[in-house]
Amino acid sequence: MSKKDVLLKIRNLKIQGYSNETWVDIIKGVDLTLHRGEVMGLIGESGAGKSTIGAAAMGYARDGTRITEDSTIEFDGMELTTATEEERRALRGSRIAYVAQSAAASFNPAHKLIDQHTEAPLQYRIKKRMEAQEDAVDLYRRLRLPNPEEIGFRYPHQVSGGQLQRAMTAMAMSCRPDLIIFDEPTTALDVTTQIEVLAAIRDIVDQFNTAALYITHDLAVVAQMADTIKVLLKGEEVEEAPTAQMLDNPKEDYTKSLWAVRSFTSPQRYRPTDGTPPLISVKNVDASYTGGEKVLDDVSFDIYEGMTVAVVGESGSGKSTTARVITGLLPPSKGEVLFKGEPFPPDYRQRSREELRQCQMIYQMADTALNPKVRISEIIGRPAQFYSGLRGVKLKNRVDELLDLIELEPSQYYNRYPPELSGGQKQRIGIARALAAEPTFIVCDEVTSALDQLVAEGILRLLDRLQDELKLAYMFITHDLATVRSIADEVVVMQHGKVVEQGPKEEMFTPPHHPYTDLLLSSVPEMDPNWLTTLLEERGVDNVGDAALAQISPDDEKVAGTKV
Amino acid sequence: MSAFVIIYYAILLAVSCLAAYFNQRTIFLAAFSLTLVSFVLGIVGGVPALRFVAISAVVLGAAAMISFAFREFLIVLAPKELAKELRTAPLTAAFGMFVIFTYAVAAILAPWIAPYGEAQVVTSAFAPPDSNFLLGADQLGRDMFSRLVYGTRNSVGLALTATTAAFILGASAGLLAATKGGWLDQILGRIADVIMSIPSLIFALLMLSIFGPSVTVIICAVAIIYAPRVFRLTRAVAGNVVVMDYIEAAKLRGEGTFYLIRREILPNSTAPLIAEYGLEFCFVFLLVAGLSFLGLGIQPPTADWGSMVRENATLISFGEITPLIPAAAIALLTVGVNFVVDWMLFRSSGLKEQ
Known part of the structure; x- marks a missing residue:
């Protein structure tokens, strides 16, 4: 079994979806060749057809789609398009395995991990139950899960997200498949956890010489994982090349544009020196949800007019809770929020209209932030009507003006509904709704995390332009440090509900860092294909993710400094 | 052969x-x-x-x-x-719509369609069907067909009003409970529990014997009996909507409860509510017919399908199907409405995508 054996051969793959009473091509003739032990990265924006191709590699077409008859999918000499459902099913789990994006949603919460792990080997009668369990423990150990002997006997909700994702990889490995399809396995994870999972996946794929299709939209991640990279755009292949070659000199314009997106940076702005009070000032705020533990612990920071303050941290660090305190959705249990030096009523119901309009919010999920049954004109027009009392022609003019501002053609979008728009367009509408109130301060809660890089880039540029034109202040909540680098003026790093470090961007991105900031910064994948290897060598394999977090010593000079 | x-x-x-x-x-x-x-x-x-x-x-x-x-x-x-x-409507739904359409025409145009008045005695009691009396005559010699047509107006009209009343009551309480939450939600929920714990027919009989069998009392009784079911459904549906970010955005904007309900929540919960309306209509219709059969519904001489079944019930023992005709009219409408509701549920549940 040499490494050059072809394992998966897809020729002229066309997949059609049924919409508006006709069949439309989603995948327009893609060829793919995967050898044994080779890892291929599939990258592209959402809607490029990455996941659809991944599923097709298992001979599977989602409901409402079909694989056309002239496509061929050959897996280890077996033609999947003409195989019976039974034959295809026999392959899945045993010879082709699948690792889904959200392990938390993919595990059955009612069964223990190890029972789900051993299901496939038992079903295919490859191993006896005890044998399979021993093997599972072995795999957990190889994937560096803590307490490999015991962790399998927990239920999915008792295990953290990163561990769950590794347990899922172990499960995919349970029958020693020839091919694993990874569908965005680390997208939902924090940067520090992501490293653990990446390192674990890379090792195990290497150890068993398994071929893999690695689907992601994150270039830096794919650079670490893949031997070859295939770039997709709208169901067509843009180009394919070995990783190093692809990174050094991409041929097509589209690929180059993907590589270039991280180049945008807004110029650094500074605090006014004439002693004007900050626009928003969070002072010693403690907060907790009803009856729960303290989520925020003595949080203080200032946001000055026209500046962007990025609040960074992992999930659960209290970033969004801080935003809820400022907007008044969660009154703090201690401390206060000042607006231009004056105290802001803690509960939004006690705030006057004028106070409410000053502070607007843009949400992470544009899908749930816009009412699907209301026209765009009303979504944007309502705040203008509500706060400024605009009516009739004036209101229409204002909506047109706002649509112009967010670079959407008014006549085209005026009467449409949110579900008819793409993700980026929806997010723009969300921005327009915030702007319609003519605020001085906007909370942006992970506004770009649900978007593709190119689209996110456009949103960031738009926000930056609007900031200059309208003198807006932003509180930018994000876990993505690349976003921070491009848009922030000041950075606040949060961990476990506390502010661990804050300061101007320039300072924050130059050493010496607070150890937590340092961990965050060094965990962001870089485009260099050797980044992960180097990092693991520097830190040691066992010192990533949770382990590294635990090692931050409280006596560190910088840690002690922020405690005061 | x-x-x-x-x-x-x-x-x-x-x-x-x-x-x-x-x-x-x-x-x-x-x-x-x-x-x-x-x-x-x-x-x-x-x-x-x-x-x-x-x-x-x-x-x-x-x-x-x-x-x-x-x-x-x-x-x-x-x-x-x-x-x-x-x-995309299946044939069954089309059939249901056709039945509803026919009934609506009969109800609206009753005086022009019916050859005789609803309380008019025109022939001998229990006269057999002939060319003048399509379905024969009832126990007082009134034309069955005319009474059937007028009955559409009375029975369906009453059921429709009662269902609408139940819906206005239940849906507004449900929406308020979901939006406001807290103690209001608790109180309304417990009231609903109390009403639901009383057997519906007994409750209706009680109300009717206390206040006397008038149309207003029937409507009120039925509305109170059916409002809790609507309340529960509305609260559940609206509960899924109020947690969305756009509701939070509207709250932060300072919108009042009425705007929230009317513009943000209601448009996103209409589909299941309409389906429920159709379903409840059937139940209400059957309850009203049952009350009429017991003699507590619409009072004679007004034509009503439930009481028509009762008045002519003696004919059954002679092998006549006359008393079954109003019953069949009830059954047909119930089936028709359910066909349409099935289709609507199918659409709103998103099953069509699978």
Whole structure:
């Protein structure tokens, strides 16, 4: 079994979806060749057809789609398009395995991990139950899960997200498949956890010489994982090349544009020196949800007019809770929020209209932030009507003006509904709704995390332009440090509900860092294909993710400094 | 062997052959198995059994054809968006819409359709059907057909009003409970529990015997009985909507409760509510008919299907089907409404995408 054996051969793959009473091509003739032990990265924006191709590699077409008859999918000499459902099913789990994006949603919460792990080997009668369990423990150990002997006997909700994702990889490995399809396995994870999972996946794929299709939209991640990279755009292949070659000199314009997106940076702005009070000032705020533990612990920071303050941290660090305190959705249990030096009523119901309009919010999920049954004109027009009392022609003019501002053609979008728009367009509408109130301060809660890089880039540029034109202040909540680098003026790093470090961007991105900031910064994948290897060598394999977090010593000079 | 039997088998066999020739698997299977079943039926039940099968088939076919034609009519008449939706309607839903349409016409145009007045005594008691009295006469010599047509107006009208009242009561309470939450939600929920714990018919009988059987009392009683179910559904549906970010955005904007309910929550919960409306209508209709049958519903001489069944019930023992005609009218409407509701539930549940 040499490494050059072809394992998966897809020729002229066309997949059609049924919409508006006709069949439309989603995948327009893609060829793919995967050898044994080779890892291929599939990258592209959402809607490029990455996941659809991944599923097709298992001979599977989602409901409402079909694989056309002239496509061929050959897996280890077996033609999947003409195989019976039974034959295809026999392959899945045993010879082709699948690792889904959200392990938390993919595990059955009612069964223990190890029972789900051993299901496939038992079903295919490859191993006896005890044998399979021993093997599972072995795999957990190889994937560096803590307490490999015991962790399998927990239920999915008792295990953290990163561990769950590794347990899922172990499960995919349970029958020693020839091919694993990874569908965005680390997208939902924090940067520090992501490293653990990446390192674990890379090792195990290497150890068993398994071929893999690695689907992601994150270039830096794919650079670490893949031997070859295939770039997709709208169901067509843009180009394919070995990783190093692809990174050094991409041929097509589209690929180059993907590589270039991280180049945008807004110029650094500074605090006014004439002693004007900050626009928003969070002072010693403690907060907790009803009856729960303290989520925020003595949080203080200032946001000055026209500046962007990025609040960074992992999930659960209290970033969004801080935003809820400022907007008044969660009154703090201690401390206060000042607006231009004056105290802001803690509960939004006690705030006057004028106070409410000053502070607007843009949400992470544009899908749930816009009412699907209301026209765009009303979504944007309502705040203008509500706060400024605009009516009739004036209101229409204002909506047109706002649509112009967010670079959407008014006549085209005026009467449409949110579900008819793409993700980026929806997010723009969300921005327009915030702007319609003519605020001085906007909370942006992970506004770009649900978007593709190119689209996110456009949103960031738009926000930056609007900031200059309208003198807006932003509180930018994000876990993505690349976003921070491009848009922030000041950075606040949060961990476990506390502010661990804050300061101007320039300072924050130059050493010496607070150890937590340092961990965050060094965990962001870089485009260099050797980044992960180097990092693991520097830190040691066992010192990533949770382990590294635990090692931050409280006596560190910088840690002690922020405690005061 | 009669000519009917020969034609019967000839048609079945011809259909089977044609279906086989044109490769229509399902039609062939249906026709051929019917042929085989008919052999057995013919031996056991003789010609009447076969006649029954033939009539059922013809009635079903006619209903299907009418439904199809009605749907095509609606598609031509409806505006573009609606027509697209209608095209996806199954035949059963079209049949239901046709039934509802027919009843609506009968109710609105009752005085012009009915040949006699609803309380007019025109012939002898229990007169058999003839060319003047299509369905014969009732126990006082009033025309059955006229009373049936007027009954549409009274029975359906009453049920419709009562359902609407129950909906206004239940839905507004449910929406308020979901939006406001807290103690209001608790209080309304417990009130609903209390009402639901009382058997509905007994509650209605109690109310009617205390306040006397008038239309207003019936409507109020039914509205109170059915409001808790609507309340529960509305609260559940709205509960899923109030947690969305756009509701939070509207709250932060400072919008009042009424705006939240009207513009943000209601448009996102209409589909299940409309389906529930249809379903509740059937229950209300049956309850009202049941009350009339017990003599506590609409009072004579006003025509009402429930009381018509009761008044003519004695005829059953003489093998007459007259008392069953109003009952059949009730059954047909219930079935029709349920067909339409099924289709709506199917659409709103998103099952069509699978």
